[in-house]
Amino acid sequence: MDKEKKFCEITRSNVDLFGFKNVKIICRDIKDFKDKGFDAANLDLPNPEKIMPVIKKCLKQGGMLSVYVPNTTQVTSFLDKLDKIFKLLGVYEIIKRKWKTGKGIMRPESKNMHTGFVIILRSVSYTH
Numbered sequence: 001m002d003k004e005k006k007f008c009e010i011t012r013s014n015v016d017l018f019g020f021k022n023v024k025i026i027c028r029d030i031k032d033f034k035d036k037g038f039d040a041a042n043l044d045l046p047n048p049e050k051i052m053p054v055i056k057k058c059l060k061q062g063g064m065l066s067v068y069v070p071n072t073t074q075v076t077s078f079l080d081k082l083d084k085i086f087k088l089l090g091v092y093e094i095i096k097r098k099w100k101t102g103k104g105i106m107r108p109e110s111k112n113m114h115t116g117f118v119i120i121l122r123s124v125s126y127t128h
Contacts, residue, residue: 001025001026001027001028001030002027003028003029003030008027011025024038030045031051033054034058035058036060037060038058039059039060039064040065041058041059041064041065041066042065042067042068043065043066043067044067044068048067048078049078049081052082056083056086056123059123060123061123061125062122063123064121064123065086065120065123066118066119066120066121067121068118068119069116069119070117071117072117075091078119079091084125085124086121087121087122087124088119088120088121089121090120091117091118091120092118092119093115093117094115094116094118095113096113096114097109097110098110
């Protein structure tokens, strides 16, 4: 789900490219979302903890949730406010940096890199 049509189109292209089945792409603001029974959801927005009341109503028991945040402060803030219906499965740092390669050479091109964090959770109780 995304409220921006261009991002929904990018998602649709990726779903088609990888041949995923049973994927529902919804273009509207998540604050207005009332559908239920989803197997999984992904959040990539500022302050994801603010939208969790909507998420816990739309995911089915056992549903998976991934949350992307760009820094450790947001990871901590999100986890501190996490509802007990979710079980934390892991927090993973994602690092993107360019590497120099060549004959006998493999090293980072620079010390600059982009990092972010993915939080993986499972809905363990039904609250609908």
